[in-house]
Amino acid sequence: MPELPDAVVYERRVADGALNRTIAGTTVVDPLILGDGLEPHRLDEVLQGRTLTNTHRHGKHVFARYGHDTGWLAFHFGMTGRVQHVPNGEMPEYAYVQFHFENDGALAFECPRKFARVRLIDTPEAFVEAKDLGPDARRADVETFLEPFENRRGTIKGRLLDQSVVAGLGNIYADEALYQEGIHPRTTVPALSEDERRDLYEAVQAVLDAAVAVDADPEALDPDRFMLPHRYGDGRCPKTGVPLETETVSGRTAYYSPARQPPPE
DNA sequence: ACTGGCGCCTGTTTGC
DNA sequence: TGCAAACAGGCGCCAG
Incomplete structure (x- = not known):
């Protein structure tokens, strides 16, 4: 896993x-x-x-x-x-x-x-x-992390999963980082502002740090703060209580909270 | 040059 | 309860 x-x-x-x-x-x-x-x-x-x-x-x-x-x-x-x-x-x-x-x-x-x-x-x-792997997601500083996102046009979820952009994120931690930042997985990279990108970098760091701290057991993450325990549990957004929804983005099942992650136009 | 979609494998979960 | 279909925390390859 x-x-x-x-x-x-x-x-x-x-x-x-x-x-x-x-x-x-x-x-x-x-x-x-x-x-x-x-x-x-x-x-x-x-x-x-x-x-x-x-x-x-x-x-x-x-x-x-x-x-x-x-x-x-x-x-x-x-x-x-x-x-x-x-x-x-x-x-x-x-x-x-x-x-x-x-x-x-x-x-x-x-x-x-x-x-x-x-x-x-x-x-x-x-x-x-x-293998054309991008920078390691956890060791990269914010500039190194964001540089490969320049001039990309696809969905942010697709780019986070692309190991040649950033190495290390997969389906569930990409979803978690986007949830933390309130970004819908289908949002395109060009639609994200510089501030949003920097905040996303910080969210990725926070999610990876938290996951490492619980030995990569997503169900052991704090259920009051993270979506992942609910993905395998009651299926509800921990911050609003609304049911999580799923959508296929870049060929993978994305979980998101419709109350916090509004879809792009 | 990029991007999304499909197929590779097989164990587990879901649905009729 | 039983069986088939769908699904799964990834990625290489392909076509548009």
Whole structure:
């Protein structure tokens, strides 16, 4: 369930559960999960006997460096991917890629829907460049964040979801940020004033910070302030009590409060 | 050059 | 209750 806050949690799990441990070997249950034509035997050859020495995150991607000046693992979680450290002999059902440590359990990369990918890359910087990812939504300052929105004409929801504009936001946290700012998801970028854009940046930061603070569990957000707990609950706007409505915007289901987010002309 | 729409996968929820 | 359809927190690719 992976947007930027989930990636923060997963990076932490990799750091806590996998750094500085020797990899005894890897198991690939479904090769579809390996990206860029990576073959299971090559993943194993590359990682066997090595240790992970560093982690990094950009948007929804998590990276783990192996060895020194050798290369990085890149994790992308699709819609149902996740990682967790598991004790010896307790492998979860959808752990399609497994990293086994000497005498210390394994890191399980799970993804029931098989949209997630594990890759071997040279560096995170080169990967971000090659994938044309925009600035990380949580590290970018306001100028860096807003620059890619210049000269865009589509809906604000569509642009927030576009990883080449800003990396890290997905369907639910984009909806939450727009809710906080009172902007209808179908509003176009040119229709937003400079002040509205800056306020939206602040809202994105506040939403991501709050999500990280509850370990990326949207239902654990303060139900008096955030829409997300109600998206999965009573379906009502927490600030006005009116029922939330849905609309397909840029191919995704957008939830919004009709009382706070008036539709564009 | 941009944008929105479709298909990839499969487990879970919804509706007749 | 049972089964089929719709849906889901993403993204690569395609056509307009």
